Amino acid sequence: MKRISLIGATGSIGVQTCDVIEQHPDLFELEAYAFGTNVDVATEWINRLRPKYVSATSIEVLEQLKPRLTYEPLYFIGPEGLKECATAERADIVVTAVVGAVGLEPTLAAIQAGKDIALANKETLVTAGHLVKAAVKEYGVNLLPVDSEHSAIFQCLNGERREDVSKIILTASGGSFRDRSREELVDVTVEDALNHPNWSMGAKITIDSATMFNKGLEVIEAHWLFDIDYNDIEVILHRESIIHSMVEFKDAAVMAQLGNPDMRGPILYALSEPKRLEIEGNKRLNLNEIGKLHFEEADFERYPALRLAFEAGIIGGSMPTVLNAANEMAVDLFLNGHITFLEIERLVEEAMAQHEVIAEPTLAQILEVDRVVRQQIQQGIEGGE
Ligand code: NDP
Numbered sequence: 001m002k003r004i005s006l007i008g009a010t011g012s013i014g015v016q017t018c019d020v021i022e023q024h025p026d027l028f029e030l031e032a033y034a035f036g037t038n039v040d041v042a043t044e045w046i047n048r049l050r051p052k053y054v055s056a057t058s059i060e061v062l063e064q065l066k067p068r069l070t071y072e073p074l075y076f077i078g079p080e081g082l083k084e085c086a087t088a089e090r091a092d093i094v095v096t097a098v099v100g101a102v103g104l105e106p107t108l109a110a111i112q113a114g115k116d117i118a119l120a121n122k123e124t125l126v127t128a129g130h131l132v133k134a135a136v137k138e139y140g141v142n143l144l145p146v147d148s149e150h151s152a153i154f155q156c157l158n159g160e161r162r163e164d165v166s167k168i169i170l171t172a173s174g175g176s177f178r179d180r181s182r183e184e185l186v187d188v189t190v191e192d193a194l195n196h197p198n199w200s201m202g203a204k205i206t207i208d209s210a211t212m213f214n215k216g217l218e219v220i221e222a223h224w225l226f227d228i229d230y231n232d233i234e235v236i237l238h239r240e241s242i243i244h245s246m247v248e249f250k251d252a253a254v255m256a257q258l259g260n261p262d263m264r265g266p267i268l269y270a271l272s273e274p275k276r277l278e279i280e281g282n283k284r285l286n287l288n289e290i291g292k293l294h295f296e297e298a299d300f301e302r303y304p305a306l307r308l309a310f311e312a313g314i315i316g317g318s319m320p321t322v323l324n325a326a327n328e329m330a331v332d333l334f335l336n337g338h339i340t341f342l343e344i345e346r347l348v349e350e351a352m353a354q355h356e357v358i359a360e361p362t363l364a365q366i367l368e369v370d371r372v373v374r375q376q377i378q379q380g381i382e383g384g385e
């Protein structure tokens, strides 16, 4: 029996995690459930899976939740509550499904408490990859990818020797605007951007897919997860999202992992590996039906976000923190109607240009850089309005 702590439980990954846990009651038990403000979704799943720990962003949210629960868990709130859930005593593994750098501190706390991590929250590795990796090593825990591309790579690397890998090839769907030129992006709306062709996901990652910052964050995530040089990471557009990613080896053999786009696959694999379990309701791949798979170059002119992410990763130090914080802030501003779509990448580029890199930032320095970057962008917007 594996006991699971889930942070970011009411989101897209969170709910799919609850679904796979419920499908395997003999193997998994939900120990802790941390969410933000979505009381309806939380009520439903807490009553179904009966975790011992429950955390929400505020007392007010908890007060709405409590009368709707059919039993009494231990309650927590705020950032401390996220940490309490991430370090819940009996939990074996923590699924980090919050969105954004807010996942960093609970993830580090979980690692220090000896928990394995099933990582969906890519922003954590982008903003502080060196700290997370060092902690994983020091505390001897496993860091398992949930992101579909990284799960694919993880599966392709099974039984292979690390030194035989020559290249990682990340596939990218291209997001909502893949069939538009840059000129056609000038006046796109939030609604257009939220309309992803292949995946149904939270708002932030859907916008990240449209800008291609998502793939950029995934490049940095891959660098840390698989200890691979940026020169050996390639991104290719693949509109069907059937090949989830590939690994090329010394002898030019390429391994790929395929499947229909359904995040429950990678979520479950992170929880069950090396075992593979059934998922009720997932659609098997029918290549006869699909017929053709397409590939295209992901060029830096069309997708400057990809160039910026490679640059931030290669510069290293605190630069990925800047890329991530500026992007989180810019996406928020876009979603709330304060900036246009193309301003997202402009704000990230400007934040990076202004930053003086700290080579090996400590946690305190990362949190400070993150705060300052957000503040500067906020001030810039207020000044400009
Ligand atoms: P969602 O926006 O759907 O969900 C985010 C979750 O985090 C919600 O449960 C939200 O709570 C919670 N949350 C946000 N801020 C806080 C906070 N301050 N304190 C406590 N809880 C908080 O995101 P996704 O599920 O789409 O994505 C989650 C992560 O997984 C992201 O890092 C994303 O990049 C990554 N990922 C997602 C994929 C997907 O298919 N969705 C695929 C691969 C990676 P509430 O809503 O209750 O306020």
Ligand code: MG
Pocket: 147, 148, 149, 218
């Ligand atoms: Mg992905």
